Amino acid sequence: MTLPEKMDRFVQVLHLDWIVREKQPRAFRWAPLLVIAALVTGYVLMARTGGAVVPDFFIGWLVFYGAFLAAAFLRALGPRFTATVHRPLDERELMVKARAHATSGVVLAMAVSLGCFYMTTSAVPSLWHPQVMDWFHLGFGVQAVSTLLPTWIASWLEPRPARDLED
Amino acid sequence: MDNLYNRIAVFRAERGVSRRELADAVGVNNQTIGYLERGDYKPSLELAMKIAAYFGVPIELLFSFRPFESVADTLRRAHAAGEGPQ
Numbered sequence: 001m002t003l004p005e006k007m008d009r010f011v012q013v014l015h016l017d018w019i020v021r022e023k024q025p026r027a028f029r030w031a032p033l034l035v036i037a038a039l040v041t042g043y044v045l046m047a048r049t050g051g052a053v054v055p056d057f058f059i060g061w062l063v064f065y066g067a068f069l070a071a072a073f074l075r076a077l078g079p080r081f082t083a084t085v086h087r088p089l090d091e092r093e094l095m096v097k098a099r100a101h102a103t104s105g106v107v108l109a110m111a112v113s114l115g116c117f118y119m120t121t122s123a124v125p126s127l128w129h130p131q132v133m134d135w136f137h138l139g140f141g142v143q144a145v146s147t148l149l150p151t152w153i154a155s156w157l158e159p160r161p162a163r164d165l166e167d
Numbered sequence: 168m169d170n171l172y173n174r175i176a177v178f179r180a181e182r183g184v185s186r187r188e189l190a191d192a193v194g195v196n197n198q199t200i201g202y203l204e205r206g207d208y209k210p211s212l213e214l215a216m217k218i219a220a221y222f223g224v225p226i227e228l229l230f231s232f233r234p235f236e237s238v239a240d241t242l243r244r245a246h247a248a249g250e251g252p253q
Contacts, residue, residue: 090196091214092195
């Protein structure tokens, strides 16, 4: 058995070909919202500890970064946003992509604007204000939400899958 | 916005063409052909013309803002006029 054959065999045994096999995109109607809720929950759990190494922080960390990973998976398995060599995006998919990203861009811009307004309260001592690590986690949070929102909006823009016996 | 009706499924069935074959011929995903047939998606002029060209018919035979007459009604009318198969 040649080296390429051995490598092929290795991939088949471990079922790694699942990663590159062509998959039908799925519409996630509510899952992205659940993941956003998990991101918020994890972030709040981490932020309320003030950086102290306590169980709440680790639970929050796990929930937050678990949701971050879930966001990447939902993006990969949800409506198609990225063309491949064998499957370019057609006009309908490009339209869905454009509308989903445009809408989520507006929502994110509004959320960031509200955050900026909130930052003007930094002189108010009784309110929560992010520390260095809170900003770090917030960056990942915004990144995750910016992948989840288009997935969620595109899922609702996609009609019910058309299936019949011939295809 | 007006509904856009089409007879893609009828033409496809008549020619024995699968969704995938039609999709490959006009350069779209086969799911898009399914959405078109169900009326869930309105095609661009370019796509509509490609589909009409694929079947070799004028675009107005495939797409209309008014519902198409059913095949049964068309045959019945043709038969009554003495045009259809005996």
